[in-house]
Amino acid sequence: MPGSEKSKQLLTDALKACGAVRFGDFTLASGKKSTYYIDIKKASTDPATLRIIAQEATKIITGMQVDAVGGVVLGSVPLATAVSLESGLPLLLIRKDDKSYGTGGRFVGELRAGSKVLLLEDVTTSGGSVKDAIEAIRAQSGEVQHVVTVVDRESGATENLASIGVKLIPLVRASDLV
Template sequence: MTEGNGKRALIDALKACGAVKFGDFTLASGKKSSYYIDIKKASTDPATLAVIAKEAAKVIKGLDIDCIGGVVLGGVPLATALSLEAGLPLVLIRKSEKDYGTGGRFVGEFKNGSKILLIEDVTTSGGSVIDAIAAIREAGAVVDRVITVVDRESGAEKNLSDVGVKLVPLVRASDLI
């Protein structure tokens, strides 16, 4: 997790851009929630996206990483911004194989054994990112760390740990609500 002024700046930016909403919501996991973290609001706001990329880049500084990965669609702007901030190649992971054009599940290049760091928008159970990790590993690359902008603290950390991946939240839901 990020510390100090950077974390505070990220919390303030997420609130200021309207990413934190209260009401009755159904999450992608099917669970009901009294709050919603709309990271798409944040990732389409240039100032907030820049704060996210800067904080994520602090987390990966000094790590042995070959590529930054993001799951389509929510992870695309985040991974792109972090790729630019860190100067690392970008890999996008589709939810399923594309059966037209050049096909495939990945956009971008990586080699067997490449170390890919994934960045996610919001993690609840971690299901969608675990699916992407399985596909990346099946293709011969390594994933051992996922950065999430916001962890809802609803099981993703343990579920990722169970598949040998460390979850690194930039902020936790309890920091925002």
Template sequence: MTIENDTKSLLISALKKCGAVKFGDFTLASGKKSKYYVDIKKASTDPVTLTVIAEQAASLVLNEKVDIVGGVALGGVPLATAVSLKSGLPLLIVRKEEKGYGTGGRFIGDLKAGSRVVLIEDVTTSGGSVKDAIAAIRGAGGFVDAVITVVDREEGAKQSLSAIGVKLIPLVGASDLIQ
């Protein structure tokens, strides 16, 4: 499943209008250098852009036959929350590491053995950070077959996730954004 061109144009416009697409010299989380940066946290805090993302992602989520919408802390949480509200599916927050106090655990939400989870990501580059969350969910008995990302930087995430049996569904690709 892919996003239609007019829908994609709406998202691209919203991302640019809220200032989420920046050009210059940037260092990515991976340490890699880039001439552009996509600040989805800027988009997540803009209600208009967040609504566009949530509507587009929720329409895809409902086609995936899943039980839970998941987001990896921190960037994926507001996105997954918005998609949960639009889709009516419960929310799962995946912490980067297990919490050693309070109720502990790696998950916030009701992940049961056999639960089918779709993860919502802000930006994917190589897919490394989301693969860790997928492994944690699978280790707890859940299933992840798809990741929906707002922006795929088109630098290997699709292939990396495919190698572990997960399809990457981008709302937009970097090539669409930086034209």
């Protein structure tokens, strides 16, 4: 399902060129230590790289039955917004927690019962962050069957998401970058 080798190489080159791939000693959100870090914020703030990400993700979702594209606040917001613009699909943003003021709630955008939401993720390691968003969407009678991640670190996210009936589709894998 992911794009062609040429598309993957184009994205890999763009991620490296914008400084998204860094080497050193890092602690990841999962708590694991790593000798490299994928800083997708560098990619999502670079218009050329963000455009490539949006185009590649849109190629993947074309033909899928999807009612909205979603992203977890904050890291996935630019990605989901770019894919929404590229694909023409409505945008759904998922907060980590309910907002207790204003109109409140956990979602920005409309989530109807039965809506099929495709989630965008910047980097997946274990899949824990996006799993919380999937549970929140499902709790409101929405459906999630696919997550498109820019980079899969190949550290269990595919298996963890599969265990809840969700397919992880990476645009590139860490092994393509390092």
